[in-house]
Amino acid sequence: MKSLKRLLGSTFAAFYFIFPMGIVYLLLIFTPLMFYSDVSAIRSSGFAGPNTSISLIAVAGLITGISLLVPALRRVYDVFPWLFSFIKIFFLSFVILNLGIAILNYGYEVNNPTRHVLFYILMVVFVLIGRLALSYYFWKKPVNIGEEEEHFYER
Template sequence: MKRQLAALAATMYFLFPMSLVLLTLVITPLLFVSDVGAIRSSGFAGPQASEALVGFCGLFIGISMLVPAFRRMYRALPWLYPFVTIFFINLIIANVALMILNTGYEVSSSTRHTIFTIFMIVFIIGARLAMSIYFRKRPVTSVEMR
């Protein structure tokens, strides 16, 4: 009975909070390009909701890793752990890049806009390169392998 209750809890956790987190992890990189385009075309900084988005996703991902009953979803779907890990890091990179761009667009100066746009691009390339090097040395494996 305890195993069935744990399986039900893991299923419910996957269906409700984790499905929203997975949707956010998939959509955020796609919306990143439109957010950058909106900031550059308007000339003004956009909304600063990135910390809340990272916190929201990080909270539910962390709970799913800490509670043993919820870890069952990573065993049932072996692709889920690497997917969540890589996409969560992509979420952090994209949101830090938007924060950098927003900082550059707080002041109305075309030189500052250009400098911070270049800084944002360099940050994205550097962070993705660092992530690639890290995961080449320490590949993400499923929870079963840990």
């Protein structure tokens, strides 16, 4: 019975990491790559783009949080020890960049060139401060593959 439960847990974990987490991985990888094209599309069109930043952050955070809280799903972090650090770094970058896009979108909701420039500057300052804070955090608490998961599991 115990082996059947373990087999079902492993099967569920494999499916979970293929479908929902696969989408999250793609979001985490492609958001930094697409950030500049999103900003240039908003600036060149003069109109706000789709306001999906908060929704993307919420869905990616929920799916990632479930993978960290359910013991059967955490086994993948034992198989791939680098994955926990990857998610930690890229998710924080994902949040910073999506909030930057949300700030820019908010500025372009009204057709006013002064407001556009102001919110563009606010977005740049926010992204720079966010990235500096992220760098400072990882300078103080370096990513140690294999050790972080153990401390996370103990909580």
